[in-house]
Each structure stands twice: as C-alpha cells, then as structure tokens.
Amino acid sequence: MKIIVDMMGGDNAPLAVLEGAAQAVKEYGITVVGVGDEALVRRTAQENSIPLDGIELVNCTEVIDMCDEPARAIRQKKDSSIVVGLNMLKDGKGDAFVSAGSTGALHVGASLIVRTLKGVKRPALATMVPAKKQAYLLLDCGANVECRPEMLAAFAVMGSCYVNKVEGRCSPSVALANNGAEESKGTPMLKEAHQLLKTTPGVRFVGNIEPRDVPGGEVDVVVCDGFTGNVILKLTEGVAKMLLGMLKQMFLANLGGKLAYLLLKGSVADLKHQMDSEEYGGAPFLGARQPVIKAHGSSKAKGIKNAIRQAKICVENDLCGTMQSALDELAAAQKTEE
C-alpha cells in the first residue's frame, strides 16, 4: 500500500512529517510517497539521521501557504505538494493522501482534483473529538459553513460508515447538534434535517443532542453544519486548554501544588492522553472518492504517524467504496419517496 504524504504541510514540516512518515513505514509496513522539496527533505533526513527506507520522494517546487486563497492556490500552484499529491492520488499512483497543510486548499483540491462520491457535492471535514465516555466523530467541522438538510443526511451516512470501518463500532448512533432535545427546536434547516434523519437508511438516528451533552461522548457521530461544527471543535479545545492551564497553575503555585502533582502524575498523563486529539490521527474529508486526510497543522511526528495509520485503515476497509454503496442506497430511498 502506498500513502502519499505532503512533506511541506504544517507548522513543523518537513522534520515532523519526515519523522512521522519514517515511523509509519517501520510500524505499519506501508510505503510512503513523500511529495515536496526533495533537496530540503533529503537534507533534513540526513541532518536528523532519519532513514529514508520505504519513502519514495517526488520533487515539487511550490508550496501552498496558509494565507493563500484556497481556490486560487489550487488552480495556480500546479507544482505545489498538495496539487501534485492529489493528482497522483487521482491517477492511481497512491492509495490515500495525508497533509497537515491548508484545510481550505485540501477541501477545494479534494473536490476538484480527486472529485466527490456520487451524491456528494462537497466533502465534509470530520474529526474524532475526545470526550468523557469515548471520542465521537464530528462532521462537518468547518468545510461547508452553510448546509442543506440533505447534506446533513449524507454526513450521517458517511459518518456512520467511518466510525464503523475505521473505529470498529457496530451500529453507531448518530445525533443532530441542536439547541434543544425536542424535534421542534432549532432553525428551519435543523427542523427539516431532523425529520430527514429519522428516515435516512443506514443511519441509527437518536435525535437531537444539546451542546452541554456533546462532551459526554454517549453518541458515536454528531452531525451539524460546518459553522456549528467549527464552534464545537474549537471551543472544546479552547475550554480544555483553559482548564488544563489552570490545573497546571495549581501545580506550580507552591510546594503543596508540586507535591500534589507528583502524587497525580500518572492520572494527569492519562487525562492528557484522553484529551489528545493527535491520538486519533487527522480529519478525513468524507465524500472524496479516495481517502484524503488533513492532519492538524501543529502535528508532531505522532500526529502524522497516526494520520498515516488512519489512511491505511481507510484503504484496507475500502471506506470510500462502502460510503458510495450507502449513499447509493440513500439516493434510491429518496427517489422512491418522490
């Protein structure tokens, strides 16, 4: 299996990407096709004694920056690592694409270059979000700011396939993020989506979920528009960061705090581990014809390695084929209703 990896994406590229790729090659027995500035990558590898066994390098001369306008960058920077990598994926020169680069450019590129599954207009960005009972899949978490009810139904179908195939959860539950449990709650779009989800084939819809219950992690998939999903994802990170920061202050405040830290060290490490989104790899663009995975921009080697593992699981379980079958079923059901 060949996973194409963007060597130039993310805050810590190319070093962290290279480290993560080398670890993935060793641990998962895959081949990595590294796309980027070949001379820079080779020099980084040499300077840091990272073996390039199992990593094929493909040179390209451009990089899409975070400040580039996504659609323009995809059209104009033809020799950028994202455009070259996505074209290789489309042409069958690899099985999946992993990048810690610009989310916007990856979204546009996944749509325009890799193309979308039948029944999907634009892919959704999905993320496993750490929670109390267990992590849940949140989508869309930022790719499509405004959504129609039918899009949310497709998200529910694809999200169910994902947590089933990649996280190994049977008969996953799906909830609609809303400002109340009753089906009469929310905007007109959400009311319509609620009714649609009740009859969406292949989806075990359990109703609305209120924001206060989302961090409980009692459901497997939470669907919403990309604006709401972005708020949920980023605010969860922000509040967790604030509280963990306050906890750290408590430990550093005085001698008693330092002693308490020594006593709690193991539990604190467990807590950090449970809240660490890098454990789950990256965020897949669900709805692209082949697996495209966005790793966190601040990914360290572990985040990249886990995103590559996640890509491998997507390929092994034919996630995209499974999603297409489920979406075809949804389309057939909608046709019968009309």
Place this chain on the structure above:
Amino acid sequence: MKIIVDMMGGDNAPLAVLEGAAQAVKEYGITVVGVGDEALVRRTAQENSIPLDGIELVNCTEVIDMCDEPARAIRQKKDSSIVVGLNMLKDGKGDAFVSAGSTGALHVGASLIVRTLKGVKRPALATMVPAKKQAYLLLDCGANVECRPEMLAAFAVMGSCYVNKVEGRCSPSVALANNGAEESKGTPMLKEAHQLLKTTPGVRFVGNIEPRDVPGGEVDVVVCDGFTGNVILKLTEGVAKMLLGMLKQMFLANLGGKLAYLLLKGSVADLKHQMDSEEYGGAPFLGARQPVIKAHGSSKAKGIKNAIRQAKICVENDLCGTMQSALDELAAAQKTEE
C-alpha cells in the same frame, strides 16, 4: 427599591428562592415582592425558619411549567407568577423582575407585557460566562435562534452598556463570534454584521473572535445569533463539567489522589469559584423596557441572591434608560447613512 421575584420558578422553588430573597433583603436593603402561591411560600418560610421581613407576598394561582409552550402559556395563564410579576413591573409596582422559571415564557412575556426598547424587536438573553482572564458577556445566548445583522449591532450596543453599567468596565471591547479572524469569514449574515459593527456608534469593535479564543476572556462582550450563543454557553458548561468531573475522579482514585486533594483544596475551591456562573447572578433580557432577569433553573439561594443584586445594580444605574439613549444614537446614525 422593589424587586419583584417569581417564587415559583426553578428546580428548587420556592425554598431556594425564598432563602435567596431573604438574604438579599438583609444584605442589599431592598424590598422583595414575592409572587406565587402565598400559602405554600408562608408554610415553607415557617418550616425553614426564614424571616419574611422585607418580603411582600402577592398570591397567584397558576405556575408556568418548563413544558408549557411559551407563547400560549403567557396568553392563557393570566394568574401565573410570571404573568402577574411582569404585569406588576409594567404597572410600576416594582423596579425589576427576577425569575428562575421558563426562559421561553420570560422571553415572550418580556416582549409582550413589559415591551421592548425602541429599536429592539425582541430582547436578547445575555449571560456573563466565566473565562480565563475575566468573565465576558455573551449575547444572544438562546432567545433569538436566527438573527439579522442589525440585531447583532443592537446586541453590541446593549451589551456594551451592560458591562459598563453593571460590571463597571470602561470602554468595553466587543467581538463577533466567527469561524475565523479574517473579516471574509463566516456566513453571509456574519460578513454583513462584521461590516456593520465596524461603524456602529458607541461600540468598540475589535473584530471576529474564533471559538478557541473565546474562553480566554480577553474581550468584554461576544455577540452572535442565539443558536451559536446557546452552543457556546452550553458547550463551555459541558466541557468544564466533564473536566472537573475527571479531576474529581483523579482525587478519589486512590490514597495519593486523596492526599493531593488535601494539598490542592484551596486552589480547587478558587477554580470552582472562578467557573461558577451563579457568582454573576442571572441572565438579563437586554432590550426589555425594564430589567427582567432570568436566574439559572438550578439556582440555589446564592444564585437567586446574586440575581437580585444584579437587578438592583441595573435599576440604580438606569441601565434601560442608558441603553435606550445608545440605541437612539444608533438609529440616528443609520438614518444619516440612508
């Protein structure tokens, strides 16, 4: 000063309301007009040895339940504590109204009975949300699910008046909750609101704020539509509850944890205090002609007492009059532009 208090609202009524009202009378030197089932209130007072000095009781025979449809309840339950209390406020028989009852019914009642300030169609629900640096005012946090840009401008004006008059902050900063810092981000409504806020008189607009930065507490007022505000408020509570629960588990896990708790006891109390929304009282409906304050449904005596204190500060500082002047200025500026 007379504060009208709904004795029947909230999970712990009438006992917690009565306790909070009695404390408020003693501490703040105000008179409370308690509206509710007089016999029940008197019995509760007697059984719990709560003095009724400074508390006038007004009997009413109905209660609006959380499951009542708000608009219908306001129209039909004419002798409910909320309808009677709001009518007394309108008729000048008190200076402000405090209730821990149904948010929906209070919103409809504030609009239909108390009426709104000129330039405000429906009041916004505003809440002080605990944060790292200092608490910020969030509005709308659930009353108006969908909003127009002009409504957000009015929220910004009223929110600035509130944190100035009630929290005593000079020249408060206002940010627009959005999924990116750039002004090109968000839905069409948010893009328009951003442009409008840049020129709104009396508002020190500092641009968009991303959800991850909201818990930092670096701005004084965060404006958004009621759907987004509800997500921000409830998710902040939910994530904090999850993490504080995990922290408790750490303390209870073993002897080391228990010892650590003893060492950190003071800091943990400070943390809980900082994250405790009851400290800030209740959520005012900004835009009603007179102060109407919704206390948390689960309020204990402290929450009720603080909501009454908050009502007193609103009255003392003529918050509603100040907001009307600021809204008039906004209307004049909009007229000049046209």
